[in-house]
Amino acid sequence: MLIRPVTPVELTALQDIERAAGAGFREVGMSAIAEDEPFPVDVLEGYRSQGRAWVAVGDEERPVGYLIAEAVDGALHIEQVSVHPDFARRRIGEALLTHAAEHARAHHLTGLTLTTFAEVPWNAPYYERLGFRVLGEAELTPGLRKIRAHEAELGLDRWPRVCMRRD
Secondary structure, three states: OEEEEOOHHHHHHHHHHHHHHHHHHHHHOOHHHHHOOOOOHHHHHHHHHOOOEEEEEOOOOOEEEEEEEEEEOOEEEEEEEEEOHHHOOOOHHHHHHHHHHHHHHHOOOOOEEEEEEOOOOOOHHHHHHOOOEEOOHHHOOHHHHHHHHHHHHOOHHHOOEEEEEEO
């Protein structure tokens, strides 16, 4: 599995991966999340053009997973990481996060942060296994508070959510 920057022609493939990966939320009673549309191509292009979008590709150079991120309060914030379910359980998500950590280190950022669902097995429990920890309310930076407020506006707080960090 190779991790590399996203190319412009792959942006719609990222949307397809996100739709496929999101389908699993139906199985845990979160159909609204499963039906949520992925980021529009122009938003994905913004991450790509700023060098903050990577894909995992297999032998055929076809994207099977992706990660997009942005700097927030001195850390690299993982906005989205998704792996197509046909390629699940192959440590692709972990490889994408490792790549993001290397990018953060190279750009003198202090770690990785993300927000996620607390009780979904492939969300917070998965990230904890990869070395992330749940942040307490007092540990939230202004940028993370802003992200959480936006998520609440979108209705994501219908299910328990947490902010996490890996130094």
